[in-house]
Amino acid sequence: MASSLTPLEPAAPRLGRGERLRAAAAARALDLLERMPEQRALALGAGLGRAWARIGGPRTQVARVNLRIAFPSWSEAQREAVLVRALENIGRSLVEFARLARIGPAGLRERVRFEGLEHYEAARRASPRGGLIALTGHFGSWELLVAAAVAYGLPVVPVHRARDSALLDVLIQRYREAGGGEFLPRGAAAFSVLRALRKGRTVAVAYDLDCPREEGVFVPFFGRLACTRDGPVRIAMSTGALVLPVFLHRQPDGRSHVARVYPALPLVPEGDDLDAAIRENARRMTAVIEAEIVRAPDHWNWIHRRWKTQPPGEPKPPDYS
Numbered sequence: 001m002a003s004s005l006t007p008l009e010p011a012a013p014r015l016g017r018g019e020r021l022r023a024a025a026a027a028r029a030l031d032l033l034e035r036m037p038e039q040r041a042l043a044l045g046a047g048l049g050r051a052w053a054r055i056g057g058p059r060t061q062v063a064r065v066n067l068r069i070a071f072p073s074w075s076e077a078q079r080e081a082v083l084v085r086a087l088e089n090i091g092r093s094l095v096e097f098a099r100l101a102r103i104g105p106a107g108l109r110e111r112v113r114f115e116g117l118e119h120y121e122a123a124r125r126a127s128p129r130g131g132l133i134a135l136t137g138h139f140g141s142w143e144l145l146v147a148a149a150v151a152y153g154l155p156v157v158p159v160h161r162a163r164d165s166a167l168l169d170v171l172i173q174r175y176r177e178a179g180g181g182e183f184l185p186r187g188a189a190a191f192s193v194l195r196a197l198r199k200g201r202t203v204a205v206a207y208d209l210d211c212p213r214e215e216g217v218f219v220p221f222f223g224r225l226a227c228t229r230d231g232p233v234r235i236a237m238s239t240g241a242l243v244l245p246v247f248l249h250r251q252p253d254g255r256s257h258v259a260r261v262y263p264a265l266p267l268v269p270e271g272d273d274l275d276a277a278i279r280e281n282a283r284r285m286t287a288v289i290e291a292e293i294v295r296a297p298d299h300w301n302w303i304h305r306r307w308k309t310q311p312p313g314e315p316k317p318p319d320y321s
Helices: 006-014 017-035 038-054 060-070 076-098 100-111 117-126 142-151 166-178 186-198 231-239 274-295
Strands: 112-115 132-136 156-160 202-206 216-221 224-229 242-250 257-261
Touching: 017 038, 017 076, 017 166, 038 076, 060 076, 076 100, 076 142, 100 112, 100 142, 100 166, 112 142, 117 132, 117 242, 117 257, 132 231, 132 274, 142 156, 142 166, 142 202, 142 242, 142 257, 156 186, 186 202, 186 231, 216 274, 224 274, 231 242, 231 274, 242 274
Parallel strands: 112 257, 132 202, 132 242, 156 202
Antiparallel strands: 216 224, 242 257
């Protein structure tokens, strides 16, 4: 698969040299992982994850802070073991992302098994026009989840969060589209999501990221307030689209996966206090993600600064630079 960045070449003079070098390095790395034999590439990804933890690579200190917040009763050794396994998972997931086109739909159906599709079918029948919101997070091999759903013929389309680097964004989108995915840009997410729901599609939302105060509400996440986007809640409440939790679990062989689909999450209606209803529903959606992380803590993306945005007057966690 080509990794040329030619679509952005006309804009190249406006881009910094550092950005172009980072994008070129990322393109080269993804290309190498895509071309390597699969087992060798997966082993390399896991090895890079272990090395990342042991040498104290970028965001490892953030991950250790997060793990102390989430599991204060654990020993440092327990938390460190989870960190190593979580970074191994990220390394393997990067390999799988690079190889989406090579794996192909048949390969995705062979290595990803869905459990609970009866909940999906029941929710589609009960939801207006069949449109659903698939609630997930940066959990397991999250890029593989969308590609696998498409390979199974499910009408899933995720919301895409643009990155700071335009070149990296184009590169990542190219690999995603090679896996058969179609993505809704977050900048125009409300309109795009509403249109997709009207067409009976399932909009996948990774609901585990920090956001600016003006774009979210504060709800508990592992006992500490975390700023959480209210847009998906508002859309679910206004359209009546059911919210269906879905998470991808890597199996012990390191290669195969199980996508677990849970029953639709009950949300509270608007009532007399819209703001209170939004906070309660955001809390419920966040609690589902927390519960899944507790089931498999080495599957979550601990390097994300989930508690970066705090209520006024509250300090963010230490070492969140």
